[in-house]
Amino acid sequence: xxxxxxxxxxxxxxxxxxxxxxxxxxxxxxxxxxxxxxxxxxxxxxxxxxxxxxxxxxxxxxxxxxxxxxxxxxxxxxxxxxxxxxxxxxxxxxxxxxxxxxxxxxxxxxxxxxxxxxxxxxxxxxxxxxxxxxxxxxxxxxxxxxxxxxxxxxxxxxxxxxxxxxxxxxxxxxxxxxxxxxxxxxxxxxxxxxxxxxxxxxxxxxxxxxxxxxxxxxxxxxxxxxxxxxxxxxxxxxxxxxxxxxxxxxxxxxxxxxxxxxxxxxxxxxxxxxxxxxxxxxxxxxxxxx
Amino acid sequence: xxxxxxxxxxxxxxxxxxxxxxxxxxxxxxxxxxxxxxxxxxxxxxxxxxxxxxxxxxxxxxxxxxxxxxxxxxxxxxxxxxxxxxxxxxxxxxxxxxxxxxxxxxxxxxxxxxxxxxxxxxxxxxxxxxxxxxxxxxxxxxxxxxxxxxxxxxxxxxxxxxxxxxxxxxxxxxxxxxxxxxxxxxxxxxxxxxxxxxxxxxxxxxxxxxxxxxxxxxxxxxxxxxxxxxxxxxxxxxxxxxxxxxxxxxxxxxxxxx
Ligand SMILES: Nc1ncnc2c1ncn2[C@@H]1O[C@H](COP(=O)(O)OP(=O)(O)O)[C@@H](O)[C@H]1O
Ligand SMILES: [Mg+2]
Numbered sequence: 001x002x003x004x005x006x007x008x009x010x011x012x013x014x015x016x017x018x019x020x021x022x023x024x025x026x027x028x029x030x031x032x033x034x035x036x037x038x039x040x041x042x043x044x045x046x047x048x049x050x051x052x053x054x055x056x057x058x059x060x061x062x063x064x065x066x067x068x069x070x071x072x073x074x075x076x077x078x079x080x081x082x083x084x085x086x087x088x089x090x091x092x093x094x095x096x097x098x099x100x101x102x103x104x105x106x107x108x109x110x111x112x113x114x115x116x117x118x119x120x121x122x123x124x125x126x127x128x129x130x131x132x133x134x135x136x137x138x139x140x141x142x143x144x145x146x147x148x149x150x151x152x153x154x155x156x157x158x159x160x161x162x163x164x165x166x167x168x169x170x171x172x173x174x175x176x177x178x179x180x181x182x183x184x185x186x187x188x189x190x191x192x193x194x195x196x197x198x199x200x201x202x203x204x205x206x207x208x209x210x211x212x213x214x215x216x217x218x219x220x221x222x223x224x225x226x227x228x229x230x231x232x233x234x235x236x237x238x239x240x241x242x243x244x245x246x247x248x249x250x251x252x253x254x255x256x257x258x259x260x261x262x263x264x265x266x267x268x269x270x271x272x273x274x275x276x277x278x279x280x281x282x283x284x285x286x287x288x289x290x
Numbered sequence: 291x292x293x294x295x296x297x298x299x300x301x302x303x304x305x306x307x308x309x310x311x312x313x314x315x316x317x318x319x320x321x322x323x324x325x326x327x328x329x330x331x332x333x334x335x336x337x338x339x340x341x342x343x344x345x346x347x348x349x350x351x352x353x354x355x356x357x358x359x360x361x362x363x364x365x366x367x368x369x370x371x372x373x374x375x376x377x378x379x380x381x382x383x384x385x386x387x388x389x390x391x392x393x394x395x396x397x398x399x400x401x402x403x404x405x406x407x408x409x410x411x412x413x414x415x416x417x418x419x420x421x422x423x424x425x426x427x428x429x430x431x432x433x434x435x436x437x438x439x440x441x442x443x444x445x446x447x448x449x450x451x452x453x454x455x456x457x458x459x460x461x462x463x464x465x466x467x468x469x470x471x472x473x474x475x476x477x478x479x480x481x482x483x484x485x486x487x488x489x490x491x492x493x494x495x496x497x498x499x500x501x502x503x504x505x506x507x508x509x510x511x512x513x514x515x516x517x518x519x520x521x522x523x524x525x526x527x528x529x530x531x532x533x534x535x536x537x538x539x540x541x542x543x544x545x546x547x548x
Contacts, residue, residue: 095316176380
């Protein structure tokens with residue numbers, strides 16, 4: 001039970017970080033990306049690859065994962081700067097599909113379909129962290145750091161520029177904001193932190209394959225942001241908690257016929273999401289309307 | 291054009307801030323701006339008038355790089371600027387308003403103002419003294435624009451006239467040398483437009499050059515040092531108010547259209 005909760009805690013922290021990083025570009029830069037799992041994935045493979053072949057020190061795997069994901073985000077920046085709105089969603093979808101192919105085929109780096117197996121646990125000053133109960137502390141620290149970074153970013157002049165761009169790109173430019181650069185930088189920051197958490201995730205699971213980084217993961221992260229409340233600071237975390245604990249909470253409802261539990265779970269999940277969006281389009285934390 | 295005027299009257303004693311030379315832009319065969327040449331002199335208010343669709347807004351878009359021009363070039367303080375992007379124009383000191391305002395709708399009045407004078411997007415540490423100075427700067431702008439009690443109101447929750455003044459407040463805050471105002475007075479009640487004219491006059495006193503698109507003749511007469519008349523993309527006149535307002539040919543174009 002303790003391990004079960006610790007495991008849920010790790011997953012909630014990991015997905016909260018992913019949702020926060022996606023919320024940053026969705027809610028503050030107006031970039032709707034369906035490719036967030038790509039950066040999570042590249043971070044995970046980079047961290048896993050380095051841990052398997054070189055060192056499992058957190059001070060190497062995490063920064064390396066951040067750099068790789070940030071650099072790759074420049075690929076996504078190219079369409080961001082050229083197309084708008086729904087076209088960009090399609091462009092990011094294309095990137096997601098491309099990345100899945102790459103994850104599956106690039107055996108030397110990703111282990112192909114089989115994935116990377118036996119990734120050593122991360123080490124912090126030489127101490128290996130492998131028990132879920134200690135790992136949960138690492139991820140909580142990572143979550144707090146992430147919240148802090150984005151809080152500062154959103155409330156700084158960088159965040160104001162970003163929100164101005166979201167509200168009116170042409171007016172922001174007319175007042176001196178270099179729109180392409182600001183968008184690119186925010187994408188890179190978002191991708192870097194998604195990559196960082198990917199590296200943590202890889203060392204936690206000790207095994208990763210492409211299944212964790214496919215379109216449904218990107219969709220799940222986006223759902224967390226929207227359900228929690230796009231453009232709010234607490235929303236992504238609430239969204240991650242709700243979407244990750246709901247399925248397990250439903251399993252504890254004893255009166256439900258156990259044989260049908262899977263289907264019932266899906267129905268409650270789906271109906272809940274639809275009703276929420278009907279009655280609280282701004283998400284759980286969001287301000288209702290608009 | 292008018293050899294009978296003294297240099298003061300034609301403002302030829304003033305430094306040329308910006309010169310447009312043969313600017314042109316077409317949309318699908320229609321010349322929205324057609325071979326427009328004019329000088330904007332420092333500290334002078336030029337009103338740009340002309341019927342709807344004359345190309346006034348398009349001319350602003352060409353100046354600030356919002357639209358690429360097909361022909362011509364622009365000189366800024368004697369330096370030719372060939373290809374310019376909107377944020378670069380802003381950094382040179384050209385600030386503009388939009389006919390449809392384009393406020394930062396989900397941001398507060400104060401944030402709208404702060405955003406326009408923060409040049410660098412890099413996060414930086416502000417000292418308390420700097421912060422107090424900034425606060426005072428914003429307070430003064432809010433007061434001038436009658437937005438003091440709206441400081442923390444979202445732009446989208448403002449009333450019509452307040453929105454027009456927030457658009458102006460952003461421009462004041464940007465501290466540019468050239469203001470390009472696209473119909474800032476349209477729909478304003480007399481009290482509000484007098485406030486607007488007061489602000490423009492004060493800024494001109496401090497050396498700001500203004501080019502303002504305006505239809506209301508009272509305002510045109512009240513504020514203009516010069517009037518530029520645009521029709522179907524062509525600049526038909528650019529002269530002192532007396533000359534332009536007394537030209538029967540221009541009046542018939544202007545009033546005939548309504
Ligand atoms: N982005 C654009 N695309 C196509 N046509 C345009 C565009 N902008 C302006 N026009 C056309 O150029 C002409 C001048 O428009 P505009 O500059 O807005 O006039 P004004 O501001 O004087 O009312 C109009 O015929 C308008 O339809
Ligand atoms: Mg116009």
